[in-house]
Amino acid sequence: MRATFGVPHLTTHVLDATVGAPAAGVDLVLGTVDGEVLATATTDADGRAALGPDVLPRGDLVLRFETGAYHRSRGVPTFHPFVVVAFTVSGTEHLHVPLLLSPFAHSTYRGS
Template sequence: MSHLTTHILDATAGTPAAGVAVTLAHLDGATIDAAETDADGRLALGPDRLDDGDYSLTFATGAYFRAQGVASFHPVASVAFTVAGDAHLHVPLLLSPFAYSTYRGS
């Protein structure tokens, strides 16, 4: 079981991406939790611990960029990942209007 956090940085603006809607779901599509990033682009989602299994985070990137008045390519960025064990999981997102990248953080 694991705890999950995320952090989104807007690489174009060089600032945290505040107000991005993020959804945590089982990979089969069943939603677990949803919320928006804070002023520092950070968010903790879900219960204190996630059971082992496959999950996804879906970031509403298109809505975020529309609110900034910026055209973008991806309406959402979805990241699928596997929880195995009880380590803390941090899934950061580096975002621009036409690309994104992620990795398993600490």
């Protein structure tokens, strides 16, 4: 069962498509579009992380995934040194930003 939060709370799940497994050890930075850092985290053994203040500010935020460092740690060349996902906080719902990752492509969507 998914946790329920009364205020915006951000989670992510990073999967490495090249090995068909969670991407553990991906560093994350949550920030404003102006560059203010709100929180940092690292994905766990299941490729998951929760981050951010208890109350996310309304408006546009960015979640930066340090994918280049992740691939380098595995000895894999990569095209993307990092992936930035921009999104808008407009209410109090739980926000989930998953990332499907490979060395030369990525995809994301609004999760639940």
